[in-house]
Amino acid sequence: MTHMTEQTPVTTQTAKAVPTLPDAQTVTEVKHYTDRLFSFRVTRPASLRFRSGEFVMIGLMGDPDPKTGKQKPLLRAYSIASPSWDEELEFYSIKVQDGPLTSKLQHIKPGDDLILRPKPVGTLVHDALLPGKRLWFFATGTGFAPFASLLREPQTYEDYDEIIITHTCREVGELTYGRDLIAGLQTDELLNEVIGDGFWKKIKYYPTTTREESPKMGRITDLMRSGEAFTDLGVPVLSPETDRAMICGNLAFNLELKEMLEGYGLVEGANSNPQHYVVEKAFLD
Numbered sequence: 001m002t003h004m005t006e007q008t009p010v011t012t013q014t015a016k017a018v019p020t021l022p023d024a025q026t027v028t029e030v031k032h033y034t035d036r037l038f039s040f041r042v043t044r045p046a047s048l049r050f051r052s053g054e055f056v057m058i059g060l061m062g063d064p065d066p067k068t069g070k071q072k073p074l075l076r077a078y079s080i081a082s083p084s085w086d087e088e089l090e091f092y093s094i095k096v097q098d099g100p101l102t103s104k105l106q107h108i109k110p111g112d113d114l115i116l117r118p119k120p121v122g123t124l125v126h127d128a129l130l131p132g133k134r135l136w137f138f139a140t141g142t143g144f145a146p147f148a149s150l151l152r153e154p155q156t157y158e159d160y161d162e163i164i165i166t167h168t169c170r171e172v173g174e175l176t177y178g179r180d181l182i183a184g185l186q187t188d189e190l191l192n193e194v195i196g197d198g199f200w201k202k203i204k205y206y207p208t209t210t211r212e213e214s215p216k217m218g219r220i221t222d223l224m225r226s227g228e229a230f231t232d233l234g235v236p237v238l239s240p241e242t243d244r245a246m247i248c249g250n251l252a253f254n255l256e257l258k259e260m261l262e263g264y265g266l267v268e269g270a271n272s273n274p275q276h277y278v279v280e281k282a283f284l285d
């Protein structure tokens, strides 16, 4: 018979360290917006340097292989939504109910670990654009994530007189993360001190919805074609002399907008060849 107080001897097996995740970072905060969207913050590896707008691979360990029992990391590309100076990293995520990663990732809680490969890359960076007067950020859905980083990046306001952010989503609730973030800039003491009091007045925010009633309905592409977006914003049509743009949305959106910008005379740039606009997919499809 074993008494409750009796100590079990520590065997080599029980003493063995629990294997930790490779490149593990700890979740510090999770916020849910809709049944399809959430954001979370994680610790930042001390050695990680990145440019605002870049993405990294993050994930969890996959299910054990039925034959070998071995687990492999299940990783996906994610834009870093926090700016390069932030001591933590923020991500803004979809929840795909049968998605290999996000069916699990949507259940993470503060204190949990996830895998973060510290190799940032991407084209939505200031270095890929020539100097200009007005910077446009065009997003659909979670394509807002890189702009959440760039909207908190001092260089954005140092380099441009005006920043226009358009965000097209199906439903009103899908705008919440972006809307709250932009509203929060007004009262962000650190940013107002570092960039300059009232820096946020350079931002023109243009949220639109396509499948639920909101003050501004329609795809941004259609609103630009009709001229309505330019009238609403009080700015002229984009021109290569003054305007620079970054695009992040679904593939069809990216292609359509790319064609429109080319029509205005803008040329696509890259890290190695800065030009007038850059594009990145918000997800693969």
Ligand SMILES: Cc1cc2nc3c(=O)[nH]c(=O)nc-3n(C[C@H](O)[C@H](O)[C@H](O)COP(=O)(O)OP(=O)(O)OC[C@H]3O[C@@H](n4cnc5c(N)ncnc54)[C@H](O)[C@@H]3O)c2cc1C
Residues within 6 Å of the ligand: 055, 076, 077, 078, 079, 080, 092, 093, 094, 096, 098, 099, 100, 101, 102, 103, 141, 142, 145, 146, 280, 281, 282, 283, 284, 285
């Ligand atoms: C460069 C790059 C950056 C990315 N950044 C982000 C990010 O910041 N936040 C984010 O949530 N996702 C981002 N993604 C998508 C991400 O890599 C995964 O696809 C997503 O996390 C879903 O993973 P999953 O394994 O659950 O499903 P997957 O098997 O990867 O995807 C299943 C399906 O879900 C849909 N889907 C996937 N991602 C999205 C999305 N973001 N929005 C709407 N539908 C989607 C697509 O139809 C896809 O075929 C990015 C992708 C790329 C290529």
Ligand SMILES: NC(=O)c1ccc[n+]([C@@H]2O[C@H](COP(=O)([O-])OP(=O)(O)OC[C@H]3O[C@@H](n4cnc5c(N)ncnc54)[C@H](OP(=O)(O)O)[C@@H]3O)[C@@H](O)[C@H]2O)c1
Residues within 6 Å of the ligand: 036, 140, 141, 142, 168, 169, 170, 171, 209, 210, 211, 219, 220, 221, 222, 249, 250, 252, 253, 254, 256
């Ligand atoms: N959002 C939801 O409530 C919802 C729910 C269940 C499943 N899903 C699935 O999840 C996936 C992604 O959905 P999502 O809503 O995140 O992203 P999405 O389908 O990429 O749509 C996001 C926004 O982009 C707009 N858009 C799409 N193509 C465009 C184009 N060529 N030019 C301009 N705007 C364009 C959409 O308008 P339109 O509405 O006009 O297309 C919508 O407002 C889809 O496969 C979808 O079937 C979505």
